[in-house]
Structure formats: structure tokens, C-alpha cells
Amino acid sequence: xxxxxxLSFFLLLSSLFGNEVRLRVVDETxxxxxxxxxxxxxxxxxxxxxxxxxxxxxxDGRVSASGTTILxxxxxxKKEGHYDARIYNLTRKRDIDQLIVLPRITKPIPLYxxxxxxxxxxxxxxxxxxxxxxxxxxxxxxxxxxxxxGKTVDIRFRFKNAFLGYEVNVKDLAKExxxxxxxxxxxxxxxxxxxxxxxxxxxxxxxxISFPGEKEGLCEEVERFLPYSALKMPHQxxxxxxxxxxxxxxxxxxxxxxxxxxxxxxxxxxKLDKDGNIVSANYAKIIGDFQIDAARGHLVFSYYxxxxxxxxxxxxxxxxxxxxxxxxxxxxxxx
Amino acid sequence: xxxxxxxxxxxxxxxxxxxFLEDAVDIGTIHGTRDLVDYFPVFxxxxxxxxxxxxxxxxxxxxxxxxxxxxxxxxxxxxxATAFDYQRTPLTTGFGGTELHGALNKAPGDATKWHLxxxxxxxxxxxxxxxxxxxxxxxxxxxxxxxxxPLVLAVEKDGATIAEIKLELRISPVExxxxxxxxxxxxxQYNGAAITPSLSAPASxxxxxxxxxxxxxxxxxxxxxxxxxxxxxxxxxxWQTEVFKRLHVLGSKARFVGVTWHGATxxxxxxxxxHAFQTGNVLSSYLSFTNGADVTVAAHSxxxxxxxxxxxxxxxxxxxxxxxxxxxxxEAYELSxxxxxxxxxxxxxxxxxxDTRFFAxxxxxLFASTPADYRNELTWRERFLSVRRDFECHNxxxxxxxxxxxxxxxxxxxxxxxxxxxGSDFVRGRGAWKMQELVKGVNWTTSPAAAFMERGQGGWDAxxxxxxxxxxxxxxxxxxxxxxxxxxxxxxxxxADTTRASAKAGEAKVQYDLLxxxxxxxxxxxxxxxxxxxxxxxxxxxxxxGRVSSRWPTEGHSGTTAQGHWLHSDFRNVALLYVYPMYExxxxxxxxx
Numbered sequence: 046x047x048x049x050x051x052l053s054f055f056l057l058l059s060s061l062f063g064n065e066v067r068l069r070v071v072d073e074t075x076x077x078x079x080x081x082x083x084x085x086x087x088x089x090x091x092x093x094x095x096x097x098x099x100x101x102x103x104x105d106g107r108v109s110a111s112g113t114t115i116l117x118x119x120x121x122x123k124k125e126g127h128y129d130a131r132i133y134n135l136t137r138k139r140d141i142d143q144l145i146v147l148p149r150i151t152k153p154i155p156l157y158x159x160x161x162x163x164x165x166x167x168x169x170x171x172x173x174x175x176x177x178x179x180x181x182x183x184x185x186x187x188x189x190x191x192x193x194x195g196k197t198v199d200i201r202f203r204f205k206n207a208f209l210g211y212e213v214n215v216k217d218l219a220k221e222x223x224x225x226x227x228x229x230x231x232x233x234x235x236x237x238x239x240x241x242x243x244x245x246x247x248x249x250x251x252x253x254i255s256f257p258g259e260k261e262g263l264c265e266e267v268e269r270f271l272p273y274s275a276l277k278m279p280h281q282x283x284x285x286x287x288x289x290x291x292x293x294x295x296x297x298x299x300x301x302x303x304x305x306x307x308x309x310x311x312x313x314x315x316k317l318d319k320d321g322n323i324v325s326a327n328y329a330k331i332i333g334d335f336q337i338d339a340a341r342g343h344l345v346f347s348y349y350x351x352x353x354x355x356x357x358x359x360x361x362x363x364x365x366x367x368x369x370x371x372x373x374x375x376x377x378x379x380x
Numbered sequence: 381x382x383x384x385x386x387x388x389x390x391x392x393x394x395x396x397x398x399x400f401l402e403d404a405v406d407i408g409t410i411h412g413t414r415d416l417v418d419y420f421p422v423f424x425x426x427x428x429x430x431x432x433x434x435x436x437x438x439x440x441x442x443x444x445x446x447x448x449x450x451x452x453x454x455x456x457x458x459x460x461a462t463a464f465d466y467q468r469t470p471l472t473t474g475f476g477g478t479e480l481h482g483a484l485n486k487a488p489g490d491a492t493k494w495h496l497x498x499x500x501x502x503x504x505x506x507x508x509x510x511x512x513x514x515x516x517x518x519x520x521x522x523x524x525x526x527x528x529x530p531l532v533l534a535v536e537k538d539g540a541t542i543a544e545i546k547l548e549l550r551i552s553p554v555e556x557x558x559x560x561x562x563x564x565x566x567x568x569q570y571n572g573a574a575i576t577p578s579l580s581a582p583a584s585x586x587x588x589x590x591x592x593x594x595x596x597x598x599x600x601x602x603x604x605x606x607x608x609x610x611x612x613x614x615x616x617x618x619w620q621t622e623v624f625k626r627l628h629v630l631g632s633k634a635r636f637v638g639v640t641w642h643g644a645t646x647x648x649x650x651x652x653x654x655h656a657f658q659t660g661n662v663l664s665s666y667l668s669f670t671n672g673a674d675v676t677v678a679a680h681s682x683x684x685x686x687x688x689x690x691x692x693x694x695x696x697x698x699x700x701x702x703x704x705x706x707x708x709x710x711e712a713y714e715l716s717x718x719x720x721x722x723x724x725x726x727x728x729x730x731x732x733x734x735d736t737r738f739f740a741x742x743x744x745x746l747f748a749s750t751p752a753d754y755r756n757e758l759t760w761r762e763r764f765l766s767v768r769r770d771f772e773c774h775n776x777x778x779x780x781x782x783x784x785x786x787x788x789x790x791x792x793x794x795x796x797x798x799x800x801x802x803g804s805d806f807v808r809g810r811g812a813w814k815m816q817e818l819v820k821g822v823n824w825t826t827s828p829a830a831a832f833m834e835r836g837q838g839g840w841d842a843x844x845x846x847x848x849x850x851x852x853x854x855x856x857x858x859x860x861x862x863x864x865x866x867x868x869x870x871x872x873x874x875x876a877d878t879t880r881a882s883a884k885a886g887e888a889k890v891q892y893d894l895l896x897x898x899x900x901x902x903x904x905x906x907x908x909x910x911x912x913x914x915x916x917x918x919x920x921x922x923x924x925x926g927r928v929s930s931r932w933p934t935e936g937h938s939g940t941t942a943q944g945h946w947l948h949s950d951f952r953n954v955a956l957l958y959v960y961p962m963y964e965x966x967x968x969x970x971x972x973x
Binding site for chain 1: 719769
């Protein structure tokens with residue numbers, strides 16, 4: 046047990062020493078950003094009690110501040126002509142050296158942007174229990190015919206899942222089924238054991254990704270992914286580095302592994318000359334991981350597709366989504 | 381229409397829980413943008429009449445009258461096509477100020493309202509010109525008091541009325557438009573003694589409200605709303621009327637039911653959790669008047685403990701359930717989204733290096749080999765499994781939470797005191813929910829926050845008996861009868877007679893009290909997180925999808941962490957024109973129109 050003195054002692058130590066936060070702000074090329082407005086907040090218990098230190102970065106993009114907090118530290122950096130950055134929950138337990146990239150606003154353009162991520166309230170893309178390759182048209186925002194209205198296969202998916210049995214919490218199967226039936230009855234849906242398996246079962250799943258054409262593929266972006274920035278990925282898709290396949294495994298009984306600090310660039314609709322050189326290609330980006338619901342076979346992700354061949358620019362103007370506003374998932378606010 | 385009798389504010393309510401005023405107070409202006417939900421647009425379709433009888437005709441006056449003086453009017457430049465824009469768009473001009481003949485250049489929140497009397501208010505010629513030449517003519521009407529007398533537009537010539545147009549309307553106190561269930565009397569002390577809340581809630585009203593919002597005008601569905609912690613009987617009225625009005629103006633035709641329960645327990649949050657379990661047990665029986673109809677239940681914050689308990693153990697079977705900023709640990713619904721880092725962050729600092737089998741949160745696992753022993757049930761883990769697995773459960777969450785925020789790295793019970801002291805009303809304190817988990821079991825010498833709790837047990841206080849014993853020498857059998865943590869208040873739980881111990885653990889009140897006060901959660905609250913085990917479409921990120929992009933009030937959202945964020949009670953505290961997409965989502969998901 047700790048005596049109450051611990052609190053006083055802790056607060057005393059905090060107030061005596063506190064933390065120093067040293068920021069260096071650069072643009073996407075690594076060049077220092079001078080004159081960026083930085084706010085380093087040493088959080089108080091309530092709004093209005095934060096110890097906010099404001100400053101401008103110097104020629105080398107540096108600014109620093111010291112303060113105390115019993116909670117954590119939050120940092121924002123802004124400059125006209127750049128995308129903002131905001132970092133939460135930096136630890137109070139040591140001094141901090143933090144590099145912040147403020148990407149420049151260069152050329153935001155209209156794109157086909159869709160957000161099916163978890164949290165959008167949308168159902169995602171359903172695999173409809175088919176263990177075959179299904180093509181998806183990024184421009185149409187749908188499966189290709191006959192499963193949707195799409196015409197061009199940009200990316201292909203194959204989903205498989207397997208029922209492993211019931212979760213350990215299903216101790217009394219008959220009793221649990223009664224409970225399950227109660228829920229289905231309440232929403233006036235037919236109950237089947239197959240549905241119960243999906244609701245209460247352990248499932249393993251596998252998602253394979255491929256592309257229909259030569260030199261098409263995807264390219265993972267981790268190193269330059271900026272989770273704290275409005276513009277999370279580089280402005281342009283890379284010219285090289287695409288791989289033709291990708292593979293995921295997932296289940297619904299252990300902690301999810303979907304990453305929020307990674308993304309992908311895609312190269313699709315590639316046309317080659319007789320020597321195998323690319324003469325035309327379209328590019329897209331995906332923010333975050335592909336996420337799959339192992340039991341129900343739903344796929345969710347967020348993508349931006351540039352319909353202009355050979356234009357690798359993927360800096361999106363959120364006011365100019367090429368999908369109509371009424372299109373499910375078209376409410377995309379990030380560039 | 382309703383009497384304008386709720387709290388108001390500019391963009392974000394300053395009186396956070398909202399007092400409820402029995403009588404409207406006319407202070408001459410709209411009470412900020414939050415007040416706009418109380419106003420109703422009326423289009424004065426006078427273009428043709430004005431052509432025949434122009435306002436400039438000598439001796440001609442156009443007047444708005446109300447026989448009992450129960451109405452106020454606000455002049456706007458809205459047209460028939462844009463009549464509802466003030467509910468969805470932050471307008472900066474177009475509303476009348478303090479000069480009746482002045483320009484319509486005020487923002488809605490600063491507009492002047494004019495009292496309509498039996499003698500009438502003469503419509504200014506400038507306004508009539510706007511109707512005739514610019515398709516104007518939309519006024520906003522505000523109820524001052526109950527009435528069933530019509531709004532009258534009178535045309536007078538030389539003092540004599542030559543024409544009258546009547547708009548039949550009825551202004552009623554808003555609570556007369558919905559049902560109310562008072563559950564404040566169902567909770568008791570742990571020893572069974574009755575509890576009398578300091579404020580009495582209105583009696584239950586479960587029948588057809590009749591005039592002014594009869595069941596015959598509804599779609600036959602029900603929308604039940606359950607408030608959260610520290611909402612007393614008066615504040616509950618404010619919450620219910622606000623949520624009702626917002627749904628109503630956006631087109632919900634469901635029958636609204638406000639539920640009041642006794643969660644106003646001062647700083648003793650744990651007591652409110654105990655009450656939530658008790659209330660959940662009886663909720664279904666008090667909603668029996670819904671009689672098999674389609675029922676959507678929505679709960680905010682700790683109200684989700686009430687509803688989840690009602691579904692899990694109380695026989696409640698709603699058609700769908702909307703969890704809004706749920707102050708319930710994630711592990712109560714699912715385990716698959718909780719990783720080791722999260723469990724460690726929810727572990728009190730002094731216990732991080734201790735064997736996890738010593739934790740009160742894991743004590744039930746010692747009995748896994750005897751499944752019939754009720755001590756297996758003494759855990760938050762999947763306490764409400766059926767809720768998310770068997771029912772249509774929608775999670776309205778906000779990553780920008782404040783009082784139910786994760787606050788990673790803040791894990792000391794001693795620090796908790798400072799936070800709990802300021803934040804225990806769940807209004808201001810960052811991470812207040814996490815703090816109440818970290819002070820479970822500790823006494824006031826460890827954390828002064830514990831002094832606010834009526835009593836403690838289990839939790840994060842260690843039993844000194846094991847102080848000098850190496851961990852490896854402490855057996856699981858020993859821990860069954862002498863836990864590593866602070867003693868339980870019910871000694872039978874560790875009785876050597878396993879039948880006796882199991883029976884005690886099977887008592888409902890024992891389980892509720894232990895969950896509330898003695899068994900810390902090892903996961904964050906749902907409020908700021910998606911649930912991975914429900915279909916993706918049933919997770920709804922309010923910050924991203926529940927509001928209009930690039931529009932958020934600055935009032936009440938100062939500082940780096942609050943700026944631009946959807947805070948714990950913002951679905952109700954922030955003006956409707958900012959948060960209407962969230963309400964529209966509820967209406968769509970519940971098919972409430």
C-alpha cells in the first residue's frame with residue numbers, strides 16, 4: 046500500500062522536473078519548416094487547465110517547451126500551405142524528441158474516394174460465401190458483373206473461411222441457442238443454426254489479393270505513413286515496387302491485427318507495349334489495412350482511385366469526390 | 381409544437397446537464413443555436429394577396445395575432461425551399477434584430493423574437509416586400525405557453541379587419557408528447573433498505589399521450605432512451621426532452637419513451653453501477669406496454685449498463701440497441717479486441733509486475749475446473765455476451781472521448797484522486813471512467829479518491845499477508861480462500877465450504893456489488909472504441925460520420941485534446957445543426973420515420 050504522501054511526493058517531483066518536449070518540423074522532403082505554429086500541451090485534469098506552450102519553429106524547424114502534467118502531452122503543428130499534424134498521448138515519463146512531418150499542400154485533385162472502414166456504419170463489401178476469385182471495379186465502387194455493376198477488374202479477392210467450433214464461452218449450447226433465437230425473434234428475422242454458427246462460432250479466414258494484368262499490383266507503405274497527419278500517405282504513388290499478390294489471415298477469436306499505421310498504393314489497368322513496357326496505368330491508394338470479418342465475410346477498406354491514366358497524383362480534394370455524395374461511403378473527408 | 385422550456389446555449393450548452401424550466405422565459409432573443417430546435421417554421425404565403433392588396437396601400441396593415449399571447453415570432457429571409465436550413469446549416473445572417481423595420485442581418489442565435497398578442501404585431505412593409513419580391517415569408521414560431529388557439533394573420537383597412545387567415549396549431553409542454561418510465565424507486569441499498577433520491581422524478585406515463593402527439597400519428601414503433609450517470613430526476617427531464625425534440629424535428633415518427641433511473645449518486649460512481657444492474661433487471665417489465673412492437677432502445681454512458689443488464693439477464697428483447705458513448709468495459713461484450721498492452725495499461729501501477737493470477741479481475745479463473753461454481757461468474761469478461769451476439773447492437777462511439785478516454789499511461793491510483801475529484805460528475809474530468817476502475821478496492825490512504833466511495837473491497841489493494849511470500853510459493857488453492865487482494869465484504873465467498881461459497885457468489889446483489897466496487901475491468905470503455913465482434917456496419921464513428929465535415933463549435937472544446945473532438949455528451953450538448961447526421965443515422969438504422 047502506498048501512503049497518501051506518494052501523491053504529494055509525485056506531484057512535487059513533477060512540478061520540480063517536468064518534461065522537455067523538443068520538436069523538429071520538416072516537410073515531406075525532409076526540409077525544415079520554419080515558422081510553423083506549434084502547440085505543446087501538458088494536459089490538465091480538465092479542459093481549460095492545460096498548460097499550453099506555443100511557439101514558432103526556427104530556421105531548422107525546431108521548437109521546444111517544458112512543462113508538467115500528471116496525464117500526458119499533446120502536440121499540434123500547423124503552417125499555411127501544409128497539412129496539419131496532431132499527436133496525442135505522448136508520455137509524461139521522460140523527455141521527448143519528436144520529428145513531425147508537415148506535408149505540403151501541392152495539387153489536390155478530384156478522385157474516386159470511398160470509405161468502407163469499420164466505423165462508417167456501412168456494411169463493407171460482402172463475399173457472399175463464394176470461395177472464388179471476385180473482381181472489384183474501383184471506379185464503379187462495386188464488384189464486376191455478374192455480382193455487381195462494375196465493368197473493369199482493378200483488383201481481385203478470394204475469401205475462404207472455416208468454422209472451428211464454438212467459442213469457449215458457449216458452455217451450454219442449447220441454452221445459448223435459446224438466447225440467440227430470442228434476439229432473432231426480436232428483430233423478426235428467421236433463426237437458423239448456420240446464422241448461430243456465424244454469431245457464436247470460432248472462425249479462421251484467409252484473404253488473397255491479386256490483379257488481372259501483368260505489372261499490376263500493390264505496394265505497401267509503412268515508412269512514410271503519417272498516422273498523425275491529415276495527409277497520411279505520400280502525394281504520389283511510386284513508380285516501382287509493386288507486387289502482384291498479397292495474403293492475409295484473420296480470425297474472430299484473438300486480438301485483431303489490422304494496422305492503422307500502414308497503407309497501400311495500387312497500380313491497375315496496365316497496358317504494355319510489345320516490349321513489355323508500361324504505356325498506361327492507373328493508380329490508387331488505400332489508407333490502413335484491408336480488414337476482414339472472418340465469420341461473416343465482410344471486407345472493409347478505404348480507397349482513392351485516380352481515373353486519369355499515368356497520373357500518379359493521389360492527393361485528394363475532399364470537396365471533389367468523383368462519386369456522388371449520395372453514394373454509400375462517399376463521405377470521405379481526409380485528403 | 382412544444383413550449384420552449386429547455387436549456388439552450390450558443391453552439392454548445394454551458395449548463396451541461398441542462399436545467400428544466402417549467403415556464404418559458406422570454407428574454408427577447410433566441411437563446412443561441414441550441415435553442416433553434418424549439419422553433420418551427422411557418423411560411424406566409426401572401427404573394428398573391430399582396431398583389432391584390434399591396435402593403436403600401438393607405439390604411440392597410442398586415443398583422444400577426446395570437447389570442448392568448450402564447451407565441452413569439454422571429455423574422456427571417458428564408459424561403460419556402462430553404463425553410464429548414466436553420467436546423468442543418470450554421471447561418472450567419474438572414475434573421476431579424478432588435479429593429480422591427482431593420483435589416484434581416486442577424487445570425488439565428490442572435491435574432492430577436494417578437495411577442496404576438498391579441499392586438500397583433502404589424503408586419504413591417506420591408507418584410508412584406510421581401511415576400512412579394514423575393515420569395516420570402518418564412519417566420520419562426522416559438523411557444524411561450526400552452527395554447528390551442530390559432531395563429532392569425534389579419535389584414536386590416538382603416539382599423540377594420542377585412543380578411544383573416546388562421547393557422548390551427550397547438551402548443552403543449554414537450555413532456556406531454558412522450559411517455560415516461562420512472563425507475564428511480566426500484567433501487568435499494570446493498571442491505572435491501574429503500575433509497576429515496578433527493579429529487580423526485582415525474583410519475584410514469586405509459587399510455588397514449590393523446591393530444592398533442594397521439595399514437596395515431598406515430599408509426600407504432602417505440603424509441604426508448606436511457607440516460608447516464610449523475611443525471612438526477614430534473615436533469616433527466618432535460619435530457620429526454622432534448623433527445624425527443626431532435627428526433628422529432630428530423631422526422632422520427634416513433635413513440636418516444638424517456639426512462640429515468642437513479643444514477644445520481646454523487647461522487648460514488650460505484651454505487652451508480654450497482655443501481656444500474658438493479659434497474660436493468662426490471663426495465664423489461666416496466667416497458668411491457670410496448671407489447672411486442674418494434675422497439676429501439678438507446679442509452680448514453682452508464683445507461684448502457686442498465687440496458688445491457690436488461691438484455692442479458694432481465695428478459696428485455698429490443699429490436700435493436702444503440703449504445704452511445706457506452707461507459708461499459710469492452711470485455712463485457714467481447715475479448716477479441718483487447719490486447720496485452722491494453723490489459724497492462726488498465727492494471728494499476730503497483731500491480732504491473734505482479735503475477736496476473738493475483739488480480740481480483742482474474743480470481744474467477746481459479747474456479748475454471750469447476751464450472752458449476754458461481755464464482756466463475758465474478759468477472760466483467762463477457763458479462764454481456766448475449767447483447768452483442770444475439771441482438772442487433774449498434775455502437776455509436778467517439779475516438780475523441782474525454783471523460784471515458786483511454787488515457788494511456790495514466791495508471792496510478794494515487795494520481796486518480798486528482799482526476800476523480802474534478803471529474804467524477806463525468807462532465808469535465810479526462811479519463812474519469814478509467815480512474816474509477818483504478819481506485820477499486822483501494823482505501824483512502826492509497827488514493828483519496830477512494831474516500832468518495834461508500835465502501836471498497838477486492839480491487840487493487842493488496843493483502844499484507846503475502847507481503848513476504850515469494851510469488852512462486854503462493855498456490856492457487858491458497859488464493860481461493862485467501863486472495864492476494866483486499867478482502868471481500870462477503871466472507872462466505874472464500875469459505876472453505878465450496879457449496880456455501882458458490883451459493884454466495886450466485887446471489888445477484890453480491891455479483892453486482894463486486895462488479896461495481898471490487899472487480900476492476902482490464903479493458904477500456906466501449907465509448908471510444910469500435911467493437912470488432914459486431915458487423916462493421918453496426919459500428920458508427922460519430923467523429924467521422926456523425927457530424928458535418930469541417931464544422932464543429934469551439935465553445936466547450938478548447939485546448940489541444942478537445943478542439944474539434946466529439947466529447948462524451950456532445951450528441952446532446954452540441955447544437956443539432958452540428959450533430960444531425962448522427963441523429964439521422966439513428967433514424968435510418970431504426971427505420972423510425
